[in-house]
Amino acid sequence: MKISVIKVGGNVINDEVALSFFLEQFSQLEGAKVLVHGGGKLATAMAQRLGIEPKMVDGRRITDADTLEVVTMVYGGLVNKRIVAQLQAKGTNAIGLTGADANIIEADKRTGWEIDFGFVGDVRKANAGPIANLAKEGITPVIAPLTHDKKGQLLNTNADTMAQAVAVALGQAGHEVSLRYCFEKAGVLLDINDDNSLVEELDPQKFEQFKAEGVVADGMLPKLKNAFDAIEASVKEVWLGKVEGLLANTPKGTKIIGE
């Protein structure tokens, strides 16, 4: 089966108008589809409202026990269910899940780093079966960035990586997968403030060059690592860009080219 795996990030989710536009475009996307969402910005805001100071190191969240409670409520509850309700209103029969539901994603608590990230999961294995079965029934899975370790522990997990793992598992199960990372820029840009400086195709050599020159930085580094991991595995096509470009019939954004 042909299936689209779409990731939407925190900047779109945090903007009511942008989120509604995204969900409209997503609803209109033809064929089987899966949505993986983030929500890091809202988790930061909610933690602050609860008097829990967010702790980030190099843009990565340290997830202590209190923060795990916040992200579980925000990602698995508020964001996930809001998206599901809005999709239902737009005629898409969505079901909200985390990586723990139907054992979609198993993870291990991150170890071996210099700093202790707390309850953060590194994906061990994604199981495509339940996702493909739902999609075949015409039900659209909406997946929140939480996983479990099969020992009862929930773990906060990067949404870009979750999207990659789901796409790769579906590809390995024989499906024709298109993975698209929607965020607030036109794609990978030569000048981050100029949407006209779009890099239309990115291969591993150019990626290495851009890293060395500092053209790509911050959240774009792990996003691109996931994008290349997907194309090198079993995913047919990987794109990054703005909602209006990526969810059009002919996608416009940055296309990832494998080795």
Ligand SMILES: Nc1ncnc2c1ncn2[C@@H]1O[C@H](COP(=O)(O)OP(=O)(O)O)[C@@H](O)[C@H]1O
């Ligand atoms: N060359 C680049 N082109 C586009 N965005 C870039 C580039 N370098 C760094 N970025 C940053 O990467 C961000 C996207 O990553 P991230 O914040 O993790 O997005 P999301 O939360 O949607 O997953 C952009 O908002 C932008 O600030």
Ligand SMILES: CC(=O)N[C@@H](CCC(=O)OP(=O)(O)O)C(=O)O
């Ligand atoms: C471990 C880890 O990185 N968890 C992320 C999960 C949310 C996420 O990835 O959200 P965006 O896609 O909106 O950035 C976090 O808590 O920020």
